[in-house]
Amino acid sequence: MTRLRLGFIALNDAASMIVAQTKGFFAAEGLDVELVREVSWATMRDKMSVGALDGAHMLAPAALAITLGASGGEPTPLAAPFALNLNGPAITLSSRLAGALGAGTSAEGLARLIAWRRTEGASPLTLAVVFPFSTHNYLLRDWLARAGVDPDRDVRMTVAPPSRMTELLVGGVVEGFSVTEPWDSAAEAAGAGMIAARGAQLWPRTPDKVFTVTEAWAEANPQALQALLRALLQAAAWTDADENRDELAALLAAPEHVGADAEVIGRSLSGMIFHEGGANRPEPVHAAWLAAQMMRWGHIPADVDIPALARRVYRPDLFATAAASLDLAEAPALESLKGYSTAGEFRLADARRHAQQGPLSRIVGG
């Protein structure tokens, strides 16, 4: 048996890792896995950097940032050979704010409210995300920017742990947030907030979490990695199956996993995709889209070669080997993202051009 330590955060999208462990998919592949629940992405990053974890549940933008060394510390090249889910994040506003906006809590309504507050001299609204380098940060920023709100100037963006978001809404510390389920539905269930937008409404089949190992580990342990990917693929298929959803909700609800109400989790799973339609294939075009957002907001230098970064971190080649060994039909590579931008379509080669829509483009774009 190969012994491995894998880290996860208490979120619905760790489901395939939790299922692989509890339903015996890891063991069936000869893996003796210890699943370690981490409580912060910073600690997850540090443990991956020093080799205290062999693999990790990871925010896709964090995998890119850690590879570049943009998220603090020395660069640690990560490989993402597996996409854990699509459609996890949502944008939630406090009930107070949703009430003030009236029907249809749209970004445009929020933009008007923010403009009005500015003329009244009120302090900017505080919105929270889970980590600077997160799909959530870029999703929320894009949602705001499409309505003409500058996230760096017109609101205050902060970072808070997902499981504490409801409490922060109730306490008035934040007026809105973007996190992955079940914590949006949990805030709704508690009457503290209202989901204003689902990720999929902005970015259809929203990329979210990936499973990562370090590039060095992937090179040194090719067989263990393939065994991991086979176990995750089978677990993902189980996780996605309708007939397993009740059992899945109960499994995730356990205090050692996500630790939230099973009924809320069950509801919050409804839009999430763990396997179907080639969802597990790590698509470089997803990584490029997220890297373009990172560049757009000045979170990575403007001279990063995005297609090269996307192809280095996202590894459909490693995924394809595992899929082939399970006799799974090869899903065609995703060449473009439709409906992601006002331009209608996004391709790997468009990354730099997209990054231009940032605050600077208002000055030179004309």
Place this chain on the structure above:
Amino acid sequence: MRVLVVDPDPARAALVAEGLAGVEPLEVRHAPTFDEREAARFGPDVIVVASDSPDRDTIESLREATAANPRPVVMFVDRSEPGLAEQAVLAGVSAYVVDGLSAARVRSVLEVAMSRFQLMNGLRQDLEKAKADLASRKTVERAKALLMKERGLDEDAAYKLLRKLSMDTGRPLGAVAADLLAFAGVLKGGGQ
């Protein structure tokens, strides 16, 4: 010395206070969870956070966002993570990590962390300044010229616009100027 200890378990704050006994003046404040406003009011010289605190991401993002006023963060790692502390320090990972704390060691640990932080911070600032002085004058001049041409601004207005962008985004003038030039290159078809 003002120390903020963020830890669900009050035992660590008590340990820190015990270890710092005799330091004058001293205020050790314990908070089970991190509250940004309270922390700002308290103005700690050093923040101690448990490595298993969910607030680590918040504290870390704060350090990045407020580069003008950074605080050293000492992170305590549970004994159940053997080796993480030493490896993390060797790797220069974000925070100062200490394994297995005893009251007798608290003072030296915090002092070392604070002085190392000040040293690193000083070095970083010197390096950034030296690099910025060298590169940014040229870059800023070119970005100014670009703005004057593209927007028909005079030199003074172009400079003010750059400075405003720098303040809005919390990034150095040279970095904003460099990005501006890079983006302008893309718009002119210089990129992909």
